[in-house]
Amino acid sequence: MLGEFELIARLLVPLARGRRGALGLTDDAALLPPRPGHVLVATKDAMVAGRHFPEGEEPGAVARKLLRVNLSDLAAMGAAPDAYLLVLGLPRSLDEAWLEAFVAALDDDQQHYGVGLLGGDTVGTEGPAFFSLTALGWVPHGSELRRAGARPGDDLYVSGTIGDAAFGLHVAQGKLAPADPADAGHLLGRFRFPEPRLRLGVALRSLARAAMDVSDGLVGDLEKLCRASGVGAELRADLVPLSPPARRAVEAEPDRLAAALTGGDDYELLFAAPPTARAPVAALARELDLPLTRIGAFTAPGEVVVLGATGEPLALSSRSFTHF
């Protein structure tokens, strides 16, 4: 096991390169110059081995998911990411090679997403490994996306496809074994490597009335957005976009549709936009090469109703997935 100071100097300092405000990770705190006309957007999530990822997960997958779920929160607010702080809670079982692979993947991802390490802390633990990341970004004053703001009559959209991550978890747990190994790979990949919808979030600043990311399950998260907005919603289950592997999983076992609608970890954006925005939303989907699917509508204050293909309400045993 590396000592704390060696770990910082050899592995973490390179993640702060080019960041003057990180002060080489040798100071008590870090500096981040504000962007004129912008408001700071801050989020902080944690992951624990055995709960948020399997104990034997590859270090690179842990690192990427940790960063990406936080960036997804920034995306949901329409923020452009800037920097992050990192806490590593390390048991002795994680050796130097593990940390090197963790840092290499984080380095790759931070370059991809244009963020850099500002600071943080490294501590030992007798328990399972834990990680916490604080992501900082900026949004022009007054143009942040929030969960509150959807109005009755607004269209309900979701980006990308839904359910892949839930099915990916099932594959990891041995509960789902697709006939085609490529399907298993796709689903697992979506569970392990979520894609924060940052460009979409920025573009939605001027189009959406409300937004959030789907981290705990589509239906449960939609309920949260409705509660924050003081509206109800009708969700058309048959319109929810499924990837071909997810569609094949549901065709093999129709009960799986409920898991797709309520499972977590999709990290797609759910958003409300007025019907007048349909053409720009369609144009945006083409520009980003990302499906933006209308899956229902917001209604007067009330329940979230999930409807099947023939308009009948579906009963779901569980509405959201909790990591707690």
Next chain:
Amino acid sequence: MLGEFELIARLLVPLARGRRGALGLTDDAALLPPRPGHVLVATKDAMVAGRHFPEGEEPGAVARKLLRVNLSDLAAMGAAPDAYLLVLGLPRSLDEAWLEAFVAALDDDQQHYGVGLLGGDTVGTEGPAFFSLTALGWVPHGSELRRAGARPGDDLYVSGTIGDAAFGLHVAQGKLAPADPADAGHLLGRFRFPEPRLRLGVALRSLARAAMDVSDGLVGDLEKLCRASGVGAELRADLVPLSPPARRAVEAEPDRLAAALTGGDDYELLFAAPPTARAPVAALARELDLPLTRIGAFTAPGEVVVLGATGEPLALSSRSFTHF
């Protein structure tokens, strides 16, 4: 055990009251308006049960120390604190009463220090409890205090008294049993409830050339400051300010002086100022009612030399304390 959502709604949302940017802790991220002309200062520390505090420590002491050690990092940069994000990593053994006491103490401290909760995450763990806090503050552009900046010939100062926290840990561990129970209480209190020197940090913006907080031991931390500044230092051990209880502990067992000089958790500020600043530093000490003691001087690049009362170099077996 409370569910995650109930815990947030009932215990954590009150900590975000009056903070519009916290959005009632119901959104994906939080908003923090910048202060014009200021730079953001960010720090993030973590604490693990059994490592950073005893397993049976009172929840209120855990909460206060978690907040204060982060505020101490802001103080060391001369920053004024604004807000914080919080991660709770909770084993099942921490019940509702524990959490209520934790939150009540945090509430009390956040009012005292003028900060508020912005967001964070709550997760379960099979291991020891862990906590991570990200503190955010602001410092006028260009006036932040840093470890780099001390020059040969500058005076070396430390605030408050040194060694109380190390001796407090010894009391907690049963290694030190002062004759007077009041001494034990004082030392333990300094270990459990550090006082972030926020007013001092702000005042030092215009007086100090370099500063840091003493978290890992006076001598080892001084070495870090010297390395960042590219200077050496002579530390006069006999000038290091000890509280009466710490002085009595050293008088009973002179070898304990080394523990005072190298033990952690003091959270006093160590700083460099030119000899021309002696009168204003003395005036500041009176204004803050806080000892600011000159304990040596910075020298040409080289080692940190610790001198005894007669000018002889002292040998210290360990130069700093590591929590890792």
